[in-house]
Amino acid sequence: MMSLFTAPDARPRCLDLAGRGVKDKLMVGGLALLVVAVAVAVFFSIAGSGRIRPGADEMTFICADANCGHVWTMNHEQRQAALAKNPRAPVTDELPRFRCPKCNKASGFQAAVCPSCGKAFVPNVVKRHLRRPVKWPERCPHCGTDIVQWHKDHRSKR
Numbered sequence: 001m002m003s004l005f006t007a008p009d010a011r012p013r014c015l016d017l018a019g020r021g022v023k024d025k026l027m028v029g030g031l032a033l034l035v036v037a038v039a040v041a042v043f044f045s046i047a048g049s050g051r052i053r054p055g056a057d058e059m060t061f062i063c064a065d066a067n068c069g070h071v072w073t074m075n076h077e078q079r080q081a082a083l084a085k086n087p088r089a090p091v092t093d094e095l096p097r098f099r100c101p102k103c104n105k106a107s108g109f110q111a112a113v114c115p116s117c118g119k120a121f122v123p124n125v126v127k128r129h130l131r132r133p134v135k136w137p138e139r140c141p142h143c144g145t146d147i148v149q150w151h152k153d154h155r156s157k158r
């Protein structure tokens with residue numbers, strides 16, 4: 001006696017049924033996608049800006065603690081939530097501080113991101129705020145790029 005799985009004519013029939021099922025699902029899926037696409041288009045036309053992209057408001061943060069240096073990103077909502085959680089929210093501080101998710105110290109600041117190598121580092125403005133020595137011109141500690149010069153060169157090439 002042959003089982004369903006070894007019967008030579010069972011598989012083509014199964015595949016055919018599955019194929020039809022997939023076609024129906026694709027049609028339903030396509031309609032759903034169309035509805036979503038229209039909804040998104042309407043949303044953006046109402047919002048009046050096509051510039052909003054997922055992740056576009058993500059900012060990079062770096063832990064200024066010398067033993068940590070953790071780098072992470074937060075979007076606008078996460079930043080607001082993090083600031084709301086901090087009772088010492090920057091009323092007197094001109095630079096917003098964030099709690100480092102790695103070492104849990106309130107030593108997180110918005111990071112500078114090197115335009116050349118894309119790595120994050122503690123910018124001079126934060127170093128000065130923390131009364132640490134700063135060096136000018138400001139250079140990326142990873143690749144040595146002069147940040148101001150890079151932007152000047154980049155602009156003049158356009």
Ligand SMILES: [Zn+2]
Nearest residue numbers: 063068100103
């Ligand atoms: Zn840290």
Ligand SMILES: [Zn+2]
Nearest residue numbers: 114117140143
């Ligand atoms: Zn760099």
